[in-house]
Amino acid sequence: MDFIVDIIAKYSLVRILISFSLLIAIIMLNAIVMGYLERKICARIQRRWGPMEVGVQGWMQMFLDGVKLLAKQLIVPREANPFLFRMAPLLCFTPVAMAFAVIPFSESFYAMDLNIGLIYLLAMGSLNVFAILIAGWSSNNKYSLFGALRSVAQNVAYEIPILLSLLAVVLVTTSFNFKEIVAYQSGLLSFWMCQPVAFIIFLVAGCAETNRVPFDLPEAESELTAGYFTEYGGFSFGLFAIAEYGNLFIMSSVATTVFLGGWNGPFGLDFYSGPILGVFWFLLKVFILMLIMIWVRWTYPRVRFDQLMNLSWKYLIPFSLVNLLITAFIVKII
Amino acid sequence: MGTLTTRFSTIQDPDEKHKFLLNMGPQHPCTHGVLRIVLEMDGEYAMGIDPILGYGHRMHEKMAECRQWSGFYPNTGRIDYGGAIPYNHGYCALIERMAGIEVPERAEYIRVITVELNRIASHFLGVGAYVIDLGAFTPILYMFDDREDILDALEDITGSRLTYCHHRVGGVSKDIDDLFIKRTRAIIKNIRSRFDMYDRLVTGNIIFQKRTKDVGIIPVEMARRYGATGPVLRGSGLGFDIRKNEPYSVYPEFDFDIPTGENGDAFDRYMVRMLELEQSLRIIEQALDKLPDGPVMAKVKRVKLQPGDCSFSVEAARGMLTYYLVGDGSNVPYKLKIRVPSYSNLSLLEELCKGSLIADLVSAMGSLDLIIPEIDR
Numbered sequence: 001m002d003f004i005v006d007i008i009a010k011y012s013l014v015r016i017l018i019s020f021s022l023l024i025a026i027i028m029l030n031a032i033v034m035g036y037l038e039r040k041i042c043a044r045i046q047r048r049w050g051p052m053e054v055g056v057q058g059w060m061q062m063f064l065d066g067v068k069l070l071a072k073q074l075i076v077p078r079e080a081n082p083f084l085f086r087m088a089p090l091l092c093f094t095p096v097a098m099a100f101a102v103i104p105f106s107e108s109f110y111a112m113d114l115n116i117g118l119i120y121l122l123a124m125g126s127l128n129v130f131a132i133l134i135a136g137w138s139s140n141n142k143y144s145l146f147g148a149l150r151s152v153a154q155n156v157a158y159e160i161p162i163l164l165s166l167l168a169v170v171l172v173t174t175s176f177n178f179k180e181i182v183a184y185q186s187g188l189l190s191f192w193m194c195q196p197v198a199f200i201i202f203l204v205a206g207c208a209e210t211n212r213v214p215f216d217l218p219e220a221e222s223e224l225t226a227g228y229f230t231e232y233g234g235f236s237f238g239l240f241a242i243a244e245y246g247n248l249f250i251m252s253s254v255a256t257t258v259f260l261g262g263w264n265g266p267f268g269l270d271f272y273s274g275p276i277l278g279v280f281w282f283l284l285k286v287f288i289l290m291l292i293m294i295w296v297r298w299t300y301p302r303v304r305f306d307q308l309m310n311l312s313w314k315y316l317i318p319f320s321l322v323n324l325l326i327t328a329f330i331v332k333i334i
Numbered sequence: 335m336g337t338l339t340t341r342f343s344t345i346q347d348p349d350e351k352h353k354f355l356l357n358m359g360p361q362h363p364c365t366h367g368v369l370r371i372v373l374e375m376d377g378e379y380a381m382g383i384d385p386i387l388g389y390g391h392r393m394h395e396k397m398a399e400c401r402q403w404s405g406f407y408p409n410t411g412r413i414d415y416g417g418a419i420p421y422n423h424g425y426c427a428l429i430e431r432m433a434g435i436e437v438p439e440r441a442e443y444i445r446v447i448t449v450e451l452n453r454i455a456s457h458f459l460g461v462g463a464y465v466i467d468l469g470a471f472t473p474i475l476y477m478f479d480d481r482e483d484i485l486d487a488l489e490d491i492t493g494s495r496l497t498y499c500h501h502r503v504g505g506v507s508k509d510i511d512d513l514f515i516k517r518t519r520a521i522i523k524n525i526r527s528r529f530d531m532y533d534r535l536v537t538g539n540i541i542f543q544k545r546t547k548d549v550g551i552i553p554v555e556m557a558r559r560y561g562a563t564g565p566v567l568r569g570s571g572l573g574f575d576i577r578k579n580e581p582y583s584v585y586p587e588f589d590f591d592i593p594t595g596e597n598g599d600a601f602d603r604y605m606v607r608m609l610e611l612e613q614s615l616r617i618i619e620q621a622l623d624k625l626p627d628g629p630v631m632a633k634v635k636r637v638k639l640q641p642g643d644c645s646f647s648v649e650a651a652r653g654m655l656t657y658y659l660v661g662d663g664s665n666v667p668y669k670l671k672i673r674v675p676s677y678s679n680l681s682l683l684e685e686l687c688k689g690s691l692i693a694d695l696v697s698a699m700g701s702l703d704l705i706i707p708e709i710d711r
Contacts, residue, residue: 046475142356146378146692213469214541223696225363301541302469304693305378 106278147227417456550698564653
């Protein structure tokens with residue numbers, strides 16, 4: 001055992017390989033678990049059973065769906081740009097995998113500890129736009145292009161409130177490092193209590209950033225058939241779905257780390273935390289947030305595009321700016 | 335995409351080069367079936383709208399001219415599969431008017447009960463599909479839950495669930511029993527108890543209101559110009575309903591209101607449909623209370639269609655349905671013209687949505703509650 005630890009400590013390449021294969025496993029597992037939960041929960045919301053055939057309560061359904069997607073032929077439309085068309089799903093998936101590297105599952109369970117973890121993660125998150133734009137453009141389908149254009153406008157508009165609401169917290173902690181942000185919340189205090197406006201703005205904008213209903217305009221089914229991935233089938237479609245759930249996980253974990261106290265146990269009780277329990281608390285909070293997003297998705301209709309833009313530019317950005325100013329003022333006084 | 339042969343394809347004006355054609359349908363999620371719309375788009379705005387019909391054409395009117403009038407009867411249930419019983423009713427009443435057949439009172443009551451049950455089922459279908467157009471997938475499954483009860487009840491007496499053949503010239507084919515009456519009363523109670531939930535889930539939803547209010551406004555004058563009927567016309571504020579304005583069957587004996595909207599926007603049309611559910615429930619309740627005893631079928635001799643013409647209008651779920659029949663003395667119709675409500679309601683679309691966002695187009699079109707095969711016939 002010591003021998004293995006020695007190797008991992010000595011050779012950073014081994015560490016990178018191990019952590020990356022673990023991260024990709026986590027992303028895949030997350031997509032499978034979330035896909036299953038989404039189908040089951042939306043079925044319950046709609047008074048259906050959901051998947052029931054494969055395994056007890058259909059728990060193997062998502063694995064078999066993955067196998068089915070893998071077995072499918074990759075069809076490139078005749079007038080599409082084949083290079084970019086095949087590139088887009090990978091471009092969509094890679095930033096997600098890279099962003100997972102800095103997510104702190106617990107005090108000691110993370111792949112990389114960056115001083116600018118928060119900035120790095122947001123930068124990786126915004127790369128998603130390029131993949132969607134490339135996917136929409138290279139498909140040579142008008143609906144795909146519509147979805148891609150909408151997505152770009154939407155992501156640009158909603159990154160600003162996300163950044164501003166996170167900055168309000170960073171002003172207090174004076175650090176972009178996830179560990180320090182969480183350490184700041186080790187007591188009774190979590191940031192959702194003293195920054196409720198920023199928390200709500202972050203949740204709404206995060207919902208829009210990950211293209212979830214009611215802000216799922218890039219893939220608005222009844223208007224654009226499927227939006228930017230209309231032409232994709234097989235596992236390139238699967239990669240988009242995995243990346244979508246990965247982005248959802250990233251957004252929820254940022255909210256958990258920054259606002260909900262990360263791996264800390266509830267109510268600041270020390271004996272509830274620890275390396276293993278920390279992961280448990282972290283995942284619990286992340287999954288509660290993701291389930292709330294699922295709940296919202298299967299309840300609300302979709303907003304219109306101008307309303308979506310109005311929400312960001314007229315409400316979220318001014319409110320988060322005011323919130324930031326007030327926070328700066330209070331921090332200065334104290 | 336291939337070449338599009340529409341009236342827009344001749345646009346060569348260099349100022350209009352940034353415009354492009356978008357082909358919606360015939361297999362697009364929001365066109366509910368086989369409507370094809372070619373849009374001339376300027377960014378997200380639809381500047382030109384060209385509905386193309388005919389993908390669900392089944393030659394119903396020609397089929398009527400090629401067989402005995404009784405042979406055409408099953409077709410009537412297939413014209414509008416969303417709400418088929420009023421179509422059966424209209425055709426039977428037309429033949430009865432032409433041949434001068436008196437229908438027993440109990441049969442008329444049963445007809446009204448089935449028609450109104452079917453109207454409720456049809457409105458649930460239309461409203462649920464509309465909410466799906468706006469992006470909410472859940473309400474339609476609750477509405478189908480209620481619709482399922484109605485279909486089960488109708489299946490018991492008519493034998494079918496979607497395309498019915500229950501009404502007959504001279505009455506109805508099967509009497510209703512106590513079980514059906516008990517069941518229908520339970521359905522009425524159940525649906526009434528769910529109105530509150532629909533109000534909270536759909537009507538009161540802020541996003542739903544933002545998507546429907548002030549979208550697709552049809553002024554009364556415009557609705558009249560296009561001959562729009564049904565909830566589309568009533569949503570504009572004109573309370574025109576064949577059941578009141580041109581009473582047929584036993585409708586005069588019931589007490590019910592005609593709900594109307596105020597602004598004529600998509601929300602009003604939706605509200606009219608939801609309010610009509612309650613009125614239909616009232617009619618069914620009164621019909622069950624007053625249901626007389628007696629036979630359900632008159633003695634009908636072989637019907638020959640008299641030389642001359644005859645027409646009959648009923649209020650179908652989507653508006654005014656008129657059958658116009660020309661007879662020549664044989665038992666094969668010389669000509670049968672069917673005036674369906676969705677056709678006039680669709681013809682509004684171009685004027686209604688010109689220059690609107692594509693999302694508003696979807697919202698406005700969904701609120702017209704079109705059944706495309708009915709338009710094509």
